[in-house]
Amino acid sequence: MSSLVAAEMEDLEAFRGRARAFIRGNLRPIGSTVMTVRSRVSDEEELAAVARDREVQRMLFDARLAGVCVPREYDGLGLTPAHQRALNEEIAGFEFPSRIQVPTFAPCAAVLLEFGTEEQKRRHIPAMLRGEEIWMQFLSEPSGGSDVAGALTSATRDGDGWLLNGSKVWTTGAWWSDWALCLARTDWDVAKHAGLTVFILPIHQPSIDVHRIEMLNGNREFCQEFLNDVRVPDDDRVGDVNDGWTVGTRWMFHERMSYNSPLVTFPADAIHGVAGGASTLELARAAGRADDARVRDLIGEAQTLEIVWRELQRRVGEGIATGTMSSQSSAVARVFHCLATMRQTTIAFDVAGGAGGAWSNDDDGPLARAGTDFLMRQVSCIGGGTTEMARNVVSERVLGMPRERTLDKDVAFRDVPRSPTAKR
């Protein structure tokens, strides 16, 4: 598959035609994709879905449609973001390996491509592309989500390797994933950002306990991991010792790129947990309220937000790719997405009427989801970095406003004020 012979780059329209033919001939149509934190999927169903995702990823790989922007030496196609966009457009309406995109390709593969050793890249990137390795981020900790550089998980030297201890949280599906990118503290006597190092490690090993967290809607995909003397060879260190924040800054960047990353395959029409006009109309009909003028206004508003979001993503993607917008501008999209999703969830709840509070699974059809979806409304403003952090990025990095003052600069990390309940 990989070839060191420089071949001419595949023509965009030829690529698109090839993608279309493969997708229509081999993948299952599923309608538009809605990414959301749904309640109560059985473990068997979830594992079957993961297995199918691996299979579809492998099919895409074998059809030379995986890793569009990944360099050829790591079994990618070495093509352009425009090719990836064409694939995203062609795969709209069809199944795609949703669980192997984020965080496997962005940020994990993106970080490895930038900072990994040659050996790490050759070992893991092709395995990701073939659907054999699903990656997670060991980033957030129970002591703090937004302040990621305040990680308390420690890595100490142990002969020619490292011993990791601590706890990570908010990994989606760690119980069925394979590898993790992990941020750990290697020096407590220097300032916060100066004592971090990044490692990679297999998730399923005796010294890691994976616990599943039940969300308030019954979803059990999120996990917390407890690391007890996890041994990591020095070969699995990414970047220099104590230079983890150089890696971490780019890691954060690739995390914000998320579904807009050129490494990620994601249907162009997909709605990230955003219910647009069509599904709101369906709700209104189920609720018998489709003739109500106020409800019709809400349906139009939901449709407006859906399409504006689609166009904003397109603009920000193009702006970043062409350098006409700040590379931090994905935070602008992030802020919009939070606000739009909040509003649309409220609209759906409103349109559902009384069924939002009490419903019958037999009679109420799509209305049955409105109540629990509303309870989970803020998820879109928290997961992947809170709206407040995105607003800081927009105001400080995009608009150039003064940074917030912090009390953790120029002081040894062990002396930084910390919650009295946090473990020292």
Add this chain to the structure above:
Amino acid sequence: MLLQPTSDQELLRETTARFLDETVPPAELRRLRDDPVGFADAWWKRGAELGWTSLLVSEENGGGSISDRGLVDLSLLTYEFGRRAAPGPLVPASIVAAALSGTGGNAHAPVLARLLSGDAIATWCLAEPRPNDRLGAIALEIRSDGGDVLLSGVKRPVEAAASASHLLVTGRTGDGLTQVLVPADAPGVTIAPMESVDLTRRFHRVTFESVRVPASALVGEPGRADMQVERQLQQALVLLAAESVGAMQSGFDMTLAWAFDRFSFGRPLASYQAIKHRFADLKAWLEASHAIADAAVAAVDAGSEEAAELASIAKAYVGDQGAELLQDCVQLHGGIGVTFEHDLHFFLRRLTVDRALYGTPAEHRQRLTALLERRAEAA
């Protein structure tokens, strides 16, 4: 607006931007406040020489676009008009010229030539007074009478009617729509000024009392203009959306600069997190407005299947969120933001009047729902 205009588009945009900077700076806008027309004929003619009137007109009719996507080119200009709250009936004049070019045949060639050169102005009479002031409601009656056409009804608001030599009137003939190009001085036409929040745009109430014109004044087939009127409406919606985004951009830029300049308690406003977070939201709304306006212009230009939907979405989103953005700019300025002395109100005025024309955001949301229902039935 467009992230990557072509160099020819950039030249067009830049030339008009410079011309507006030189000829209608804020002091001039303030002076025009009391001018009954709001702009000078000679000024409009200079604009016509810069290409303002020709972009939607085909080359065989004496016009020509820059990029073969005339509406996209023109939206770059309406954006610059919005950036400066510039005077002049650019949108209705362009729409009439496009209609005459597209459906008028040779009958209207002399009028079109004068519109293109800027020697004359034409405007579009679409909206009507209550109770027919809802989006899509048209009651003005147009009927055949011998070899003539008779018009009866009232239109308002009509932009720049008192400056116009000709009025493109949209009326009803039985179940269908009809368009007629009426000389503004035809017997039975009465033009009365209205009030507006905009400093330089003038609006009028135009009464047609058994106005008789020859059948050659028809633009297109009588009773069959529905598609053409829909197209004109979409053009108006997206051109005004681009203009509104220009007004939003100027208000935002001005307010951002203010946040860095203004100090309180020894700190710039831009250092307060409460203010920074507000700006982050404004930036998101602003970029979203750019995105949807550009997409809507492109869809209408191409006559794509999504054109009607995107035009209404642009109107609904930019109309509502743009007003919120500019009101927030006023709030962030504090007291100075509600004075006539400050320039911020130029942009709030422009967006406010654009928001009110060609259907309110709420009416367009209702239209979107109807479009969705039609699509669901077709599926």
